[in-house]
Amino acid sequence: MQDVADLAHVSLSTVSYTLTGKRPVSAATRARVEQAMAQLDFRRDPVARALASRRTHVLALAYPVYGVSLGATLNEIVQGAVEAAREAEYELVLWPVSSSEPEVLRELAAGRTADGVLLMEVALDDPRIEAVESQGLACALIGRSADPADRVWVDIDFEESLEVAVDHLAGQGHTHIAFVNRSQADLDAGYGPSVRALRAYEESMAQRGLTPVSTPCDVNPGAGRRATTALLAEHPELTAVIVMNELALFGVASALREAGRSVPRDMSVVGIAISGEISDMYDHPLTYLAAPGPDQGRRAVHGLLEVLGGRPAPAGVNLPCSLQVRETSGPVTRLTTP
Amino acid sequence: MQDVADLAHVSLSTVSYTLTGKRPVSAATRARVEQAMAQLDFRRDPVARALASRRTHVLALAYPVYGVSLGATLNEIVQGAVEAAREAEYELVLWPVSSSEPEVLRELAAGRTADGVLLMEVALDDPRIEAVESQGLACALIGRSADPADRVWVDIDFEESLEVAVDHLAGQGHTHIAFVNRSQADLDAGYGPSVRALRAYEESMAQRGLTPVSTPCDVNPGAGRRATTALLAEHPELTAVIVMNELALFGVASALREAGRSVPRDMSVVGIAISGEISDMYDHPLTYLAAPGPDQGRRAVHGLLEVLGGRPAPAGVNLPCSLQVRETSGPVTRLTTP
DNA sequence: CATTCTTGTCGAAGCGCTTCGCGGAAGCGC
DNA sequence: GCGCTTCCGCGAAGCGCTTCGACAAGAATG
Known part of the structure; x- marks a missing residue:
């Protein structure tokens, strides 16, 4: 980063500010900095950034690796979440944990290697919620808990x-x-x-x-x-x-x-x-x-980001499924005798 | 960490050394430090540790979220890998990437938020291998590439x-x-x-x-x-x-x-x-x-850790499947007419 | 008994960023 | 021309750890 600053004839902090946008930087300076960054193929170190800013820019999704669901439906959600995260310049990682071992999740959360956690396949009374929140991490639910008030959740209608x-x-x-x-x-x-x-x-x-x-x-x-x-x-x-x-x-x-x-x-x-x-x-x-798989993932991420951004926690939503009429349904053609 | 040091009447670096074990610490001191840590419920910050040591203690597994395999078999591998990682005090995260987008993997690897990457469902000529290695990360293959020489791989026989x-x-x-x-x-x-x-x-x-x-x-x-x-x-x-x-x-x-x-x-x-x-x-x-699902995951992790530890890269292995005779196979009982 | 190791501990210098406080240079009205 | 604010940029102080060099002791050596 110092190299970039030198090349652009600015101070290191100015480079940081053009990157974070947390303070105004004049158009001319910004241009020079960006040019220098491109020239040096500079990429800031996520680890250092996380340490200094207390934000990892990582979202974790508790991925249920135990249990035999067919990947497809689960993965649609993941895909939506990945996209939404990427758009917001966040990284999404999957934490392989079974829903029956909240302590593992608690440990993971305690490490604070993520800013927030997405929980899928939430049960009505899910111990994972407490495990995450007790560590001070934000959390969003895909599927909703017994008492969904005041929490971000996305479910199917x-x-x-x-x-x-x-x-x-x-x-x-x-x-x-x-x-x-x-x-x-x-x-x-x-x-x-x-x-x-x-x-x-x-x-x-x-x-x-x-x-x-x-x-x-x-x-x-x-x-x-x-x-x-x-x-x-x-x-x-x-x-x-x-x-x-x-x-x-x-x-x-x-x-x-x-x-x-x-x-x-x-x-x-x-x-x-x-x-x-x-x-x-x-x-x-x-x-x-x-x-609404991808949409569920997407919305959950958005909700989580709102919370992280300190904005008022948005309420939950029930997303509709869309009827796709194909060839396995049709009018009754044979009268049945009850 | 300073608090722990104060409480144990030692310096901060001594606390660090009892934790890392990279320098000898007398039994008495170690005991005091551990007592202090327990008392304060101290847990070291993985992010700071990663920054200072250039080791994240994280292993990533490229998890194929596109494609419809049944979770079970894939997840057995994940479970084995998670366990092996945990035993070695590493954390295993899943990076949701399709095998068809090596650039995404390259970006992820460039962030250096993991020390090594496990690739599953490796194709004979898999572009992901280069994507990972070009960023200087170690990688281990589950399934093997066309030229598996000099690389860690675990496959089924x-x-x-x-x-x-x-x-x-x-x-x-x-x-x-x-x-x-x-x-x-x-x-x-x-x-x-x-x-x-x-x-x-x-x-x-x-x-x-x-x-x-x-x-x-x-x-x-x-x-x-x-x-x-x-x-x-x-x-x-x-x-x-x-x-x-x-x-x-x-x-x-x-x-x-x-x-x-x-x-x-x-x-x-x-x-x-x-x-x-x-x-x-x-x-x-x-x-x-x-x-040999869990075993595949486990061995791949061990191989990766060997490489990270600077030890001679172990060769690959073909693991056997074990025959489980149940009720769907039996002697021919009806003669067929070809 | 002087010398060289060994063992255990300490202080300080980073790791690569963010962020805070400060200040120079314009721009403004009077 | 004077104070005033606004806009940009700078330097420096961390974030919470690891790690290096240094240095006291005591053990081993001749």
Whole structure:
């Protein structure tokens, strides 16, 4: 940095000020400094900068490496977050921690190698929040906690999503619509998405005078197949199924095939809160409600930056999923005998 | 740190030396210092430490966030790496970068916020290697490059794995064994695992005078189903299939079910280089060659630390997969008519 | 007993930046 | 022409550590 200053015939502090913009620098000086920096291929040292300014310009995202979700949906969020961070000249790193080991997260936060932390897959009562905040770091939630007041959070509007899905199917004449949720364990743990989606599904059905039929389902194709097979056996009158479970979707497909139900002639399938990438992997082009993945990541980062900037903490948002009508949903064409 | 020194009646540098161990400190002094640290709940600042010592004590793992692999297998590697790093008092962070954007990686490396970088899913000619090394950072490869000489790498022994798989099946009387590989795109890109596994499969078959039958297959259940269906149509004499494709496995299962082939009575299935978690998700307990995931991560970290420590760069290793015989493989029970 | 090591500790000089206080040079009104 | 403010730039003091040279003791050596 001193070299740059010398070359531009200014003092070292002036170079710093042109870089940080924290004090005015005349256009002429700025030009000379920038020229010198380019000439010397100067890049300021993030470590020294962090030490002097007490800001690392790093945002950490607690990345759940334990557990078997399909990367795609998680990674869309990461991608959005990375982009948003990059635009704000922040660096985003992933901290590999399981949600069940808040102490590890606490240690990481104590090191203060990041200015703020993004938490994904937040449970209703998530110990990680306290772990981060106890170290004085800002934190933003992707998915929301039990008491989201006064905190930055970004979540999916499950209420609306299920309403839209049910509406789409009901509008096509379906009256027997099932819902395949995430695992029973999630439900028991009070994991937001499972709980809220189930409730929303039941309400949407009730409003139309329809009887809800739902089942929890582990996140894997085999479980999806078994759950669907069981559902069909018990409720042969079903003509549509809503699935909020990435991996189970594939099992649903095979169960339907085995049951001799063709899609969408005999049976409509709608995915909830999944990424486009998953839908592309499906047998037929899948009708689904696209998760606002990248946008979630982006907004969470923005929220976090607001907090870091000392601005009033913005409230949380529920982002809508957008309905993508493809080829797995259609009007009822075969009358079922209940 | 000065507070600790005062409380222990020693100088600041002595505190530092008891922490780093770079100079001898008498047992008595050490005890006093440690007591003082405990009393004050002192934790040294990683940022200041990094600035002064030019060592961040951080290892970065380039984490491929684009692309749809199933988290499980990737994450086993991460877990192993995290543990190994933690044991060595290093911190492991994930840098979210796609393998197709080496410039991003170069920028990250230029910031020198990590001492070394782990690269996963290395292609035969991977531009990321140069991107990292050009910035003077050490790097270790998980999967190996075209010219792995003089570099730290950890890979899976595909040669042995396929030999073991073929041997296991041939030993049970199978003579018509197919191989479902990863995508054609991987094969074209010269992605090590696909290429080496295919070659190894063909050699193992040839050695026994058997005719190899293989197919590339995109990494998703639908593709797996189609590939298997096609395989069975063209080679009805098949009685076994080896699958090196996590997601396709599930499609293989449905295709077999649809073709009326029961497993393992009519057909044996063996997974290659997959994690236990995936196998658990399979319909029946799957016979598979377990990827040495955690061990790969662990060894890569150790290798990287050796290099950082200035020790002679250890050569690479091919780690074996261990055969886990479960219920999807068994002797031929029905004679096929070719 | 003088000399050379060894061992344990200290003070001070950085690491590469940010930031604070200060002051010179314009620009302004009267 | 005088004080006044405003605009820019400078020097220096850190940020919280590591590390180097120096230096007392005591141990080992001849």
